[in-house]
Amino acid sequence: MTFEFSEKANQIKEGIFAVLNTKKNEMEAHGKKTYNLSVGTPDFKPAPHIMEAVSEAAKDPKNYKYALTELPELIEAMQNFYKRRFDVELAADEIMSLYGSQEGMAHLAWALCNPGDLVLVPNPGYQIFRIGPQLCDAKVWQYPLLEENNFLPILSKIPEDVAKQAKYMVVSYPANPICRTAPESFYRELIAFAKKYNIIILHDNAYSDIVYGGRKGGSFLQYEGAKEVGIEFYSLSKSFNYTGARMSFAVGNREIVQKFRALRTQFDYGTFLPVQYGAAAALNGPFDGVEKQCQLYEERNHVLCGGLREIGWNVPDSEGTMFVWAPLPEGYTNSEEFCVELMERSGVICVPGSSFGSLGEGYVRMALVLPPEELKKAVESIRVSGILKK
Ligand SMILES: Cc1ncc(COP(=O)(O)O)c(C=O)c1O
Helix, strand or coil: CCCCCCHHHHHCCCHHHHHHHHHHHHHHHCCCCCEECCCCCCCCCCCHHHHHHHHHHHCCHHHHCCCCCCCHHHHHHHHHHHHHHHCCCCCHHHEEEECCHHHHHHHHHHHHCCCCCEEEEEECCCHHHHHHHHHCCCEEEEEECCHHHCCCCCHHHCCHHHHHHEEEEEECCCCCCCCCCCCHHHHHHHHHHHHHHCCEEEEECCCCCCECCCCCCCCHHHCCCHHHHEEEEEEHHHHCCCHHHCCEEEEECHHHHHHHHHHHCCCCCCCCHHHHHHHHHHHHCCCHHHHHHHHHHHHHHHHHHHHHHHCCCCCCCCCECCEEEEECCCCCCCHHHHHHHHHHHHCEECEEHHHHCHHHCCEEEEECCCCHHHHHHHHHHHHHHCCCCC
């Protein structure tokens, strides 16, 4: 039998990740040490009170029914958390949970776009920002994030006809993969731009709790007028190491939240109740563990970037996120080829910048998912490999 798959399915390729994974398995099978800095999954553990809440709830057979919707205590926990953490007031109907921000990003365009509608996404950017709209037949216009502009979009340079057509715009700081934060003035400009052209803003706030240099990450909703123009995704994945439990929230504009909620009822019967109890425990619980973890990421950031600079690779420190965005060392121009060579010669695995969009070429992304001692060994392995001496 021959199968004919959809054009959309055929367009999605495993690409470089599959290549890197196969090579990693081969190297490990030959006893070669690898340092996997490619995955964005935290190696830190969830706090004990979170795991206890999940385990307790998992013992109760009642909690195995379809949840259908959020527990009232989860919504209340999110309201209290946003007030405490960001000083943002949220009404209960301005909040909905998602099966992770990734899922939310994949489906949001279904609620906002007709086929052919235009969505503005960053280049380089997290892949699902672009793939989500494309999966529901919207078009994307990629706004450039360039080093000379501090990796911020220049809103006045987005052509007038593009801005007029745009249905929504995805913005995300602290940003994966470019590891920069955005100043307050940017958010004010963004809201004015959204109002002028009637563009919905989706702010992905996955890394608000991982910001370095003594600064604290904020929320898009802290800015005047934000709720009139858009929503924010807040994920428990990175802040609370709740990654595999899959829990994030869309919060903000009531009309958007309600339309999205109605659409999602068609395919979502609610998140497993023990996961909801665990999320409520995370949001209601102490925050000092999250702050301590941010300091540990910052230490890793200094160890990795500082170590690489010492051996002659000029990598700037990240401003936030759990990643490092490294320009290719001198003499290299192709990030995929460099990643394969780096892995073969040093065992260090990172992600080619080109997988985040055309403007990611010339960079690689490394995840801060190993403790400082291991990162030092990774740096040493890069040094002895001689790869920097091209
Ligand atoms: C920018 C960004 N948004 C969203 C996500 C996914 O978050 P979640 O685990 O809530 O799906 C990630 C994960 O790496 C990310 O980097």
